[in-house]
Every structure is written in structure tokens, then in C-alpha cells.
Amino acid sequence: MTGREFEDLLAAHFDGALDQAGAAQLDEFLASDPRAAGRFAELTAVEGLLRARAAGPGATERLAARVMRSVRNGGSRERFTDKVMAALPERQPGRRRPWSVAAAAAVLAMGLGAWAAMRDSYPEPRASGPYRVSGGGEVRRGSVLSTAEGPAAVALGGYCRIELGPRSTLRLEGAKRAEQVFLEQGEVRCEVNRAVGSFAVRTEVGTVSVTGTQFSVRVIGAEGGGDMYGKRMFVKVLAGAVLLGGTWGSAVLQAGEDKTVPEVTKVKGTVVTACPQGKMLKLKTDAGQEITFGVLSKAAEQVKALKAGNQVEVSCVRCPKTGTLLVAAVSGVVQGGDAGKGENQAPPELTKFKGTVVFACPQGKMLKLKTENGQELVFGVLEGAAEQVKALKAGSQAEVSCARCPKTGNLMVLSVSVVGQNEKPAPDKDLAPPRPTSWVEGKPEPPAPDQPAGIRGTVVLACPQGKMLKLKTDAGQEITFGVLSKAAEQVKALKAGNQVEVSCVRCPKTGTLLVAAVSLIKGNP
Amino acid sequence: MSIEGTVRRVLGGEREAYAEIVEACQDRLRAALGGYCRSAEELEEVCHLAFIEAYRKLAEFDPGRGPFVSWLLTIGRNGLLMELRRRKAEGERAARYLERAAESGPAFEDAERARLALANCLAELGPAEREMVSARYGGGWTSEKLAAKLGKTAGAVRMLLQRLRERLRECIERRLGAEGEP
DSSP states (O other): OOOOHHHHHHHHHHHHHHOOHHHHHHHHHHHHOHHHHHHHHHHHHHHHHHHHOOOOOOOOHHHHHHHHHHHHOSSSOOOOOHHHHSOOOOOOTOOOOOOOHHHHHHHHHHHHHHHHHHOOOOOOEESSOEEEEETTTTTTTEEEOOOSOOEEEEEEEETEEEEHHHHHHHEEETTTTOOOEEEHHHHHHEEEETTTTTEEOOOOOOEESSEEEEEEEEEEOOOOOOOOGGGEEEEEESEEEEEEEEEEEEEETTTEEEESSSSSSEEEEEEEETTTTSEEEEEEEEEEEEEEEEEOGGHHHHHHHHTTOOOOEEEEETTTOOOEEEEEEEEEEEOOOTTTTTTHHHHHHHHOOOOOEEEOOOSSEEHHHHHHHHTTTEEEGGGGGGGHTOOOTTTEEEEEEEOOOTOOOOOOOOOEEEEOOOOOOOOOOGGOOOOOOOOEEEEOOOHHHHHHHHEEEEEEEEEETTTTTEEEEESOOOOEEEEOOOHHHHHTOOTTTTEEEEEEEEEETTTEEEEEEEEEEOOOO | OOOOHHHHHHHOOOOGGGHHHHHHHHHHHHHHGGGSSSSHHHHHHHHHHHHHHHHHGGGOGGGGGOOOHHHHHHHHHHHHHHHHHHSHHHHHHHHHHHHHHHHOOOSSSSSHHEEEEEEEEHSSSOHHHHHHHHIIISSOOOHHHHHHHHTSSSHHHHHHHHHHHHHHHHHHHHHSSSSOOO
């Protein structure tokens, strides 16, 4: 056997993924090679040490408490073993009773799976204290619970105890032994018993997964606006460990640790460009690196006030959607010597193009023009010119005044005038409006013309502003959509976990999928 | 007080003192049996039963024949062997490995030093590797779940985990071989 084959067998063995043939091979090899057998024994010991270490800081007390409950023949009977142990008559230590009799035999013979199967009465979600269920009715899976000034308590599956803080909103998700909640706002403190099932707290920022621990999660809202990307999540672990995950990355927190995600980063540098609308900032750091930031709405006014050449320090977070750096605050503004010479100050250089309209976005946001020398140009459109662009038809002869966007370098239409109309527009694939798209196993396909297909999936994230939708298809693929304005209200109403079908088109400019309509298949709107 | 002294207290009627024994010995028991269990939950179950069985047999413990921990490990091993043999091929195989390990003695002579060495070896890993170990052993993540998270195949994750185990094994050996704190 080669070293690589042995490694493969070891990897599968420790993962419990070794098939019968592999097991026979491993057995044979270990029997024939004492050195390999020694290494195998040591690796097994490492596996044991890792498992022992992973039992966590609270495990010692938990096991001791459990053993003592059994020893005392009373206490909690929440687990099958405890039930069996409690059913045995109390004995003094030393009175011989082989493990093979009733208790041990029953427990071991049935195994953990059978133990789980025996627990036929799985507790329904329960809540107590001052809380309100959105839409009324009883507390059940799918309910949205809100608190006002006081806290409320929620119990899930008999193993998750949640304290919902004041002014908090929580949606009950998950399934039996895989409990999950979505914290829309506020704070939860959770205590989860180990070895019963999994538990996760989701927020717009990320997910906190645990198997047995005590921890709290607080959603920190975007100050001064409903900008979801300004939201952050504070997690504190009291016992055990949790795994945090989100588009910003992942982290493991142990007992006593806390973390706010996404982390705020501070960057110092000189302003290269500050978008007059306060939506973009470009800095040159002292190390000479140029960084382009998006801007959270709460920092837009600060960014608007900046001039090229200003020395600033910006606090920024990573957008959980795109990973882009977003300015959360600007501080330490020092007027730079070359302020006034930057792109902010110089009026944008105007350029004019004449040509034939190939495609004009019906929303007036994009224009494609074929110039007289055959070059095709794609323009973004400034707000003031949107109506003019909307009015254009493919084949029209138009003259466009434009300037380059200082952020992206794209040509942006400032104004457009029609200078003539062609008899027949030249056929071009872009002349056709974008067609609805279906998604089969990750590949975009044109739908049958008479039966536009949609994409079905579960909502992972629906932007509260209705501008973005993230779906997980049945095939497990995650797709992010932009949203046409006509579908924004529908998207706003969606919640994570809703099952939907979306009709979408592909943006002819960027290729992005854009939601044109949403229909809810399952879930509470 | 030594564990053997605490055993005497329990036998003398101080039942609650048994909790001290459980607290003192459980890490050793977990480490000795963890490599043969299929999950953290199963390991906890086996340890629980081993302590109950040890409590029942406590009067049979003879300090002259060895330390209490060794006696407890034998009880735990026998309990786990029973469970493994109940399963079919997979369990029988694990039972054979466990028996062989019992015959050839502990892989790391000093279990407490090995435990300390592991803690130091984990600190030598990179942050991403430590997170992977935490997710796997602390979070109970399967290779499939890790693979989805890391954008790799489950097979690739298994190999990564195996390389990590191997690095930890070598590191523990190195540290145990050196003088002073492992």
C-alpha cells in the first residue's frame, strides 16, 4: 500500500466514511505493519484528546451533575438514560450489578438512535412574559414574537431556553431537534442543552450556531436609517463555544469571549474622490494604496462635505452582501493643501456622441449607442436624463452629452436629444428586451417563449428596501438578484425562509438577474 | 485529597463526594475513549454509563492493584466494547482496535502531559486551521458541512483534517519528547 493510499484510508476511517473494502484494507495493513499500527494508535489518541478538549468548559460540571442525578436515582429525567437509571432501585456502591443488566443493556442495545426515537412527544414552542405574536394566534413555528419594554422567555424543543430582550423581535424557525430563530432586532440570551439537537440564531448579519452553550446575541441597528448593511451583530459567549458565520467570514468564540461582526476597520488616507451625492469615497492611504468605499447612508452627509486632498480617517464595515468596504463614519478631517484641485472641484469633462440607439432601458437607467464609426458604447444615465432615455426607441438617431463617472469610469448620460429616426433599426440581439430566465441546475436557460419560467427557491435574504433578493434553489445553489422597481414592494414583504417563485430578466448591461415579479409559494408574507 | 481518598469517603457513606471523582477523571476517560466513538454525544453517553458502573462496583476497587483512573478506564473500555460489538462490521472493527490499544498500552504514556501538549500544539496552528478544528470537534460539523462552507469537496476536507491530526500527533510527540512543560 502506498503512503497516499494509507492516508486516504485514515482520513476516511476517522471521518466514519470508510466502506467495507477500505476497512478490510486498513485492517490488513495495520496487522502487517507495526509502525503503521503504532501511528494509527497515536492518531486515535489524538482524536480522543481532541474530542475530550471539545467537550468544552461546561462539560465537566454537566457530566458530573448528570452522573450524580443518576447516582441519586432522581433529578431531571430529560434523557432516556436518566429514565432508565432512575428506574433502578437505589443501591449502595459495591453491590455487584453487572453492566449488562437492565439499564446498561437497554441503553446500549437501543443505541442513541433508538433513544431519540423513543422521545415521541417533542415539545411545542412555548413563550411566557409580556410579548406579542405578529398577526395574533398561538406561539408556533413560524410565529414572530415582539417585546415592548419588558423581556419574555421562549422555550424550544425542551432544550433551548431563550430570553428575548426588551424591544426585540424574534421569528421562530427551524425544525425538531434543529431549532433556529431569526433575530430581526434587539437581543436574545440563549441557553442550550448539549447533545439534544442543534440550535442557531440567525440575523441579517450572520448566523450563530451552537451545540450546547450559553450565549447572547444583539443586533446593532444602523443608526440614522434603515440601511441593512449598517447593521452589526454583537455575540457574547458565557459557556461553551459558538460558531459565527456570515458573508463577512466566520469565527469561533469560546466562553468569556465576545465579538461584534462585521468588524469596524479604521483607514487613514487622503481623499482622492468624494462623490457629490455622498455615495462613494476613494482614499489614498499613506502606503500609497487606493481604496474605494461605498458609503452607509448615515455617513453620506460627511462624505458629501469632503474635498479631494482632505486627510481623513474613516471607520468602515464590510458589506455582508458584497464584501465591499462601506464608510460608517468619517473623522479627523484635515484640509489638504491641494483641496480644490481634485475631481470634486473640477467640473466633469463633457463629451458628445452621435449614433444610433441600440437599446434604451425602459427604466431610463442605461443606454446603448452605436456610433457612426461602428463602435458600440454603453452609458449609465444620470437621474436628470432618465426621462429622455426612457423616451428613446431603438433605431433613433441621438446625440448624447455625457461625462465619465469619477468612481467607475463609466460614461454617464447627462442629456440626450433625438436627431433623427431610422426607417428600420438594424437587427441586433440587444434590441429585444431581456427575456425571462429560468435556472436549471445553475445554468441560465431561455424559457419557452409562451411559457416564461421562474426560479423557485427559499428566501435567504430579502433586502428591507426591496432592492436585493437572495434565494437558495432546491438544488442548493444561492442566487442573488437585483430587483426591478415594480417588484420592490413584493420583495420588501418577503422573509427569510419563504418559499417563492421569481420571474426575472437579465440586465442587458451587467448580466445580473433582476426580479420582475415574485409569487409566494409557502411561508408567511 | 487523592482520588483514592475520595473513594474511601464515598464508600464510607459520603455519596455526594462521588461528584469530585467524576470531575477529576472525566477528561482522561473522554480522551481514552473518544477516538472510538462516532460522535461527541455517544462519547458523553459512554462516559456517563462508565461512571455509573464504577459507582456500583466501587467496593471492588483495590488501590493496591493500581490507580483509580486505570480501573475506571478499564470499566469504560469494557462498556464501550459491549456497545461496539453490538453493532455489525464497523463496530466489531472498532472493538478490535480498542482491544489492541488496551493490550499495547496507552499511545501517550502521560495523558495529562499529552493533553497540555495538545493545547500548545493547537496554538501553533494557523487561525483558519484552528477554526476548522473548532468547527469539527467543538461544533460537531461534518466533513460535508465543512466542505460546503469552505467550497471544497468532502473528500478534500477529510484529507485536510487528516493532515491536521498528523501535524498534531507529530507536535505532541515532539513536545512530550522534550524536557519541561510540553
